[in-house]
């Protein structure tokens with residue numbers, strides 16, 4: 001490297017001497033030649049040193065580069081119309097509904113909560129305890145295939161005893177996976193969601209019932225569901241979605257995903273997993289993609305869910321790395337924030353700031369703080385063995 005630099009410097013010196021003489025035009029031409037000669041050496045340097053580095057860098061960080069330029073290739077989704085959300089403990093339903101500009105019903109709607117279950121036993125418990133007072137039927141479907149076609153046990157079936165508290169209100173179903181190699185995971189996911197829709201009919205859902213459609217780890221707060229089952233007119237436009245904010249564990253890397261949508265519908269009882277409405281109710285629940293007790297659960301989910309293509313290198317699954325990511329609050333898949341402007345993306349780059357707040361969490365978490373210590377502030381170390 002230093003040799004190359006020396007030669008090119010030397011060449012420039014010679015050039016200067018030559019260029020000092022002769023006519024202006026000749027000088028320009030010879031200067032050009034000199035520049036090109038110097039350039040040749042630099043080009044060679046580039047070819048032999050920089051290009052292999054560049055290829056390596058693109059191989060390692062190519063996805064990051066594309067994501068960094070997202071604001072150029074993708075425009076943001078249609079913005080939501082966000083509704084303000086009011087809540088206080090002792091207000092009457094009539095006054096709460098009226099704060100939102102809605103009427104109050106004579107009797108509450110029936111509520112159905114439908115989930116596709118994988119292995120998130122802890123979060124399912126938190127979810128069902130949170131929603132229990134207001135849910136008419138819990139509908140749960142599980143498969144012995146992950147979305148990525150890996151075999152898995154019927155985790156719910158074998159742990160049914162832990163969920164006896166919902167027994168009288170539970171409609172449970174399971175289906176065998178199709179195990180098709182090399183298929184897009186979204187196809188298996190869609191197949192399971194169709195089966196969940198059938199299970200909802202079996203559970204007896206009717207027009208005007210309230211249906212919660214969200215992943216197990218997207219948990220609407222109980223008071224939100226109570227508000228929606230009591231108030232009228234809210235869903236005049238036939239559907240409404242809820243924005244949920246991820247506050248469950250700020251030490252978990254994907255906390256940066258920020259907010260996700262739980263969808264609550266009435267009069268449309270068909271289970272669908274896409275955006276149903278342009279209306280959002282602010283601050284109405286929690287989302288946590290990687291709220292797991294064991295490192296092995298992180299590894300399982302990284303391999304099993306529809307975004308498993310994000311595991312581009314096998315060292316992403318290394319337990320020591322995962323533990324490190326959780327405590328630092330960086331990204332499990334080493335990805336950039338999904339934002340649509342450079343300002344927001346750069347603002348969200350880097351680790352998620354540590355939070356010391358455990359206010360506004362599902363009450364079951366705090367009632368069982370010892371058991372759920374790993375989701376509370378200051379406990380980023382995860383256990384190694386399987387559960």
Ligand SMILES: *[C@@H]1O[C@H](CO)[C@@H](O)[C@H](O)[C@H]1NC(C)=O
Pocket residue numbers: 089090
């Ligand atoms: C709410 O109501 C309960 C029972 O009516 C009462 O004991 C409690 O003090 C009230 N809390 C507030 C904040 O007003």
Ligand SMILES: *[C@@H]1O[C@H](CO)[C@@H](O)[C@H](O)[C@H]1NC(C)=O
Pocket residue numbers: 144151175176177
């Ligand atoms: C999955 O479940 C179906 C139906 O219960 C069963 O027939 C099949 O053998 C199971 N497959 C695996 C790999 O466990």
